[in-house]
Amino acid sequence: AALALPPDRLRRGLITVSAGNAAQACAYVAKRLGVSCRVFMYDTAPATKSEGVKRLGGKVIGMPRDELLEWMTTEKWRDEPETFIHGFADRELMAGHGGIGLELLEDVPDLERVVVPVGGGGLVSGVASALKGLRPGIEVIGVQSDGYPLWNRVFESGGPVSIKPQTIADGTTAPFDARMFDLIKECVDRWLTVPEPRLRAAIPELASAAKVVAEGAGALAYAGLDQLSPGPRTVAVVSGGNIDTALLADLLS
Numbered sequence: 001a002a003l004a005l006p007p008d009r010l011r012r013g014l015i016t017v018s019a020g021n022a023a024q025a026c027a028y029v030a031k032r033l034g035v036s037c038r039v040f041m042y043d044t045a046p047a048t049k050s051e052g053v054k055r056l057g058g059k060v061i062g063m064p065r066d067e068l069l070e071w072m073t074t075e076k077w078r079d080e081p082e083t084f085i086h087g088f089a090d091r092e093l094m095a096g097h098g099g100i101g102l103e104l105l106e107d108v109p110d111l112e113r114v115v116v117p118v119g120g121g122g123l124v125s126g127v128a129s130a131l132k133g134l135r136p137g138i139e140v141i142g143v144q145s146d147g148y149p150l151w152n153r154v155f156e157s158g159g160p161v162s163i164k165p166q167t168i169a170d171g172t173t174a175p176f177d178a179r180m181f182d183l184i185k186e187c188v189d190r191w192l193t194v195p196e197p198r199l200r201a202a203i204p205e206l207a208s209a210a211k212v213v214a215e216g217a218g219a220l221a222y223a224g225l226d227q228l229s230p231g232p233r234t235v236a237v238v239s240g241g242n243i244d245t246a247l248l249a250d251l252l253s
Contacts, residue, residue, distance in 0.1 A: 001085050001092035002029045010035060015082035017041075017072055019119070019171045020049025021217075021240045022087040027058030038082060042068060046170065046215075046244035065165075069175050088120030089179045097126025104235055105134060112232035113139035115192070117220035117239055118151055120174035121184045127237065128187035139232070142188040143224040145169045145216070147196045150176060151184060155191075167196055168247065171217030171240055192224040199223045203251050206238070215243035 002014060013036035016026045023039040030037030039053050043062035050060045063071065071077075077084035085093065104111055104127075114131060116124040128140040144151060147167030154161055154176055165173040194202075199216060202223035206212045214222070221236035228234065 001090050001096065002026075002033060004092045005083060009083040013037060013082040014085055015039070015077060015080050016085050016087050017068065017077070018087040019173060019217075020045050020052070020242055021171055022093075023049065023058070023060075024052045024056060024242070026085060027053045027056035031057045036082065038080075040068060040071065042170075042173075044170075046242065046247075048242045048244055052242060072175065088122030088174060089177050090122065094122050094126035094129065097123050098130035099126075100237065101127040101130030102134075105131065108233060108235055110233045111135070111138060111235060113141060113228075113234045115141045115143055115221040115224055115228075115234065115236045117169070117172055117217050117237065118142040118144055118184070118188070119172035119217065120177060121151070121180040123237075123239060125180065125183045125187050132187070139189045140187060141190055141192055141224070141228075142184070143192045143194060143220045144172060145196055145199055145220060146193050147199075148173050149193050150174075151188075152191050152193055154181070155185065167199070167216065169199060169216035169220055171215060171242075172220065192227050194220055194223045194227075198226075200251055203243070203248070207252065212238060213241045213243065213248070214238050215240045218243075 014026055014030045015038045017040045027037045037058040039058050040061045042065050053060050116127055118124045124142050131138045145167040148165045150163055160176045202219040206214050206219055218238045218240035225236055
């Protein structure tokens, strides 16, 4: 997304809004390109994520959730000097996520279904678009926690909903964005909702069995696998490992 910007806009630096993972990605890219980066995040974001942004040279602006959602809804980024890259509703960003889909087809040629955690929807839209562009028959399953089942509620009601997050999958707690509605509806074939206790159990399971340290959002797809019937060749996307160290210690104990 940054490389697609005109040079004059890139020189202004980058700004984004994120629960933490896209924030670190933005800071990393800005550092590589030699431009500044500021990131607006929930003030409740795990220190692992905010400190990761700072280590990469980015500046973190923490805000209460309601204030940050208002900042996004009213597009206050237009008042900032830097160039804004949306954390999920950006076509170039989603195209980048599509690279995961291409790698899956290369590594798992007989792939039949893929399970993807869903927050704002950028990841699942990018992965699904790439997969279905080449293999339309692949089933794409979206997963959310029952502590923040935003998109399930959205499609049940047919429009915007507002939910207070009560989940350790903080990376999936993006608000509803109307720009993503049709795209997600087209890309995701069905949905799974993972109970929060199952999600909490999945993190130490992954650490023990697969030697993979995943955050809550990252473990969602794995946690949802036991709701699926066996048979089809399936991949679960583990999308992030920026878990709060105190939470990880608690779950492992």
